[in-house]
Amino acid sequence: MLPVVVVHGGAGHIPKERSELSTSGVTSAVRAGYAVLRGGGSSMDAVVEAVTYLENNPAFNAGCGSVLNVKGDVEMDAFVMEGKTLGSGAVSAVRNIANPIQLARLVMDKTSHLCLTAEGAKQFARSMGVPEVPQESLITEYSRMRWRKNLAPDANPVECQMGKMGTVGAVAVDSQGNVACATSTGGILNKMEGRVGDTPCIGCGGYADNMVGAVSTTGHGEAIMKVVLAKHILYQMEQGQSVEAASDLGLACMKFRAAGLGGVITVDPQGHWAARFSSRQMAWAAAQKDTLHYGLYEGENFTQSIDVQH
Numbered sequence: 001m002l003p004v005v006v007v008h009g010g011a012g013h014i015p016k017e018r019s020e021l022s023t024s025g026v027t028s029a030v031r032a033g034y035a036v037l038r039g040g041g042s043s044m045d046a047v048v049e050a051v052t053y054l055e056n057n058p059a060f061n062a063g064c065g066s067v068l069n070v071k072g073d074v075e076m077d078a079f080v081m082e083g084k085t086l087g088s089g090a091v092s093a094v095r096n097i098a099n100p101i102q103l104a105r106l107v108m109d110k111t112s113h114l115c116l117t118a119e120g121a122k123q124f125a126r127s128m129g130v131p132e133v134p135q136e137s138l139i140t141e142y143s144r145m146r147w148r149k150n151l152a153p154d155a156n157p158v159e160c161q162m163g164k165m166g167t168v169g170a171v172a173v174d175s176q177g178n179v180a181c182a183t184s185t186g187g188i189l190n191k192m193e194g195r196v197g198d199t200p201c202i203g204c205g206g207y208a209d210n211m212v213g214a215v216s217t218t219g220h221g222e223a224i225m226k227v228v229l230a231k232h233i234l235y236q237m238e239q240g241q242s243v244e245a246a247s248d249l250g251l252a253c254m255k256f257r258a259a260g261l262g263g264v265i266t267v268d269p270q271g272h273w274a275a276r277f278s279s280r281q282m283a284w285a286a287a288q289k290d291t292l293h294y295g296l297y298e299g300e301n302f303t304q305s306i307d308v309q310h
């Protein structure tokens with residue numbers, strides 16, 4: 001079964017005119033992650049590669065294309081975790097960097113801490129030689145338009161966000177059976193300055209444990225945190241549930257207990273995988289045994305050979 005990599009491009013409602021962009025974005029990201037695994041790379045290398053791809057793609061709410069906070073600024077959160085050591089790294093409320101996921105990995109690899117935030121994260125990025133980029137390079141016309149629209153006194157940014165969420169993430173198992181996850185986001189539309197969501201919080205935006213599996217989540221962050229969604233799903237797997245059933249149970253709990261919608265990608269160490277969501281759609285793609293799988297709506301699972309371009 002091994003290896004496998006699965007990516008998501010966020011749970012929500014993807015307007016028709018943007019569905020092609022989302023599908024081609026997740027399929028090229030999963031190809032990039034799979035190329036790492038096929039070359040003998042680790043699951044951690046694969047998830048960081050796939051998420052870097054998605055951060056660089058302006059169609060998604062992470063890196064370039066992030067949603068704006070209420071002041072019109074980009075503040076991003078990211079998280080990585082590896083299942084062999086339970087090592088993890090996170091950054092929250094970071095600005096002016098192109099790839100928060102790579103900074104999260106540096107937190108894991110180069111510090112004794114799990115999470116760095118805001119100004120401290122910026123100083124750390126500088127000390128690691130991570131280039132600073134102008135905020136303008138992370139902002140798209142689309143995100144500015146949505147920000148402006150949601151400043152209106154009668155706007156409902158949370159509703160609008162449930163429309164199009166677009167956080168990105170990846171989970172993978174390598175040929176050694178090591179699992180890993182990575183999640184990156186601009187957060188939620190018109191959020192308060194300094195708001196930290198689920199993504200960088202261990203067990204919420206993701207979790208990875210070689211004894212059980214790995215999960216990356218997307219959706220309404222405050223609801224994800226209430227049920228500690230990623231860890232909740234792995235707990236269900238520890239109780240003997242399959243990757244699909246555990247994912248569905250976690251999402252059902254989040255809907256029932258916290259009135260939130262979302263989506264998850266889940267793997268177990270044997271290479272079983274699932275992409276499940278309670279929102280209307282979630283762009284996802286998976287690669288295993290040289291086959292590419294992808295979908296956008298409930299029940300979809302299109303397949304093609306990995307070498308055929310979409």
Ligand SMILES: NC(=O)C[C@H](N)C(=O)O
Nearest residue numbers: 165167187197218219221
């Ligand atoms: N798009 C998302 O998935 C949003 C993210 N979970 C957050 O609340 O920050």
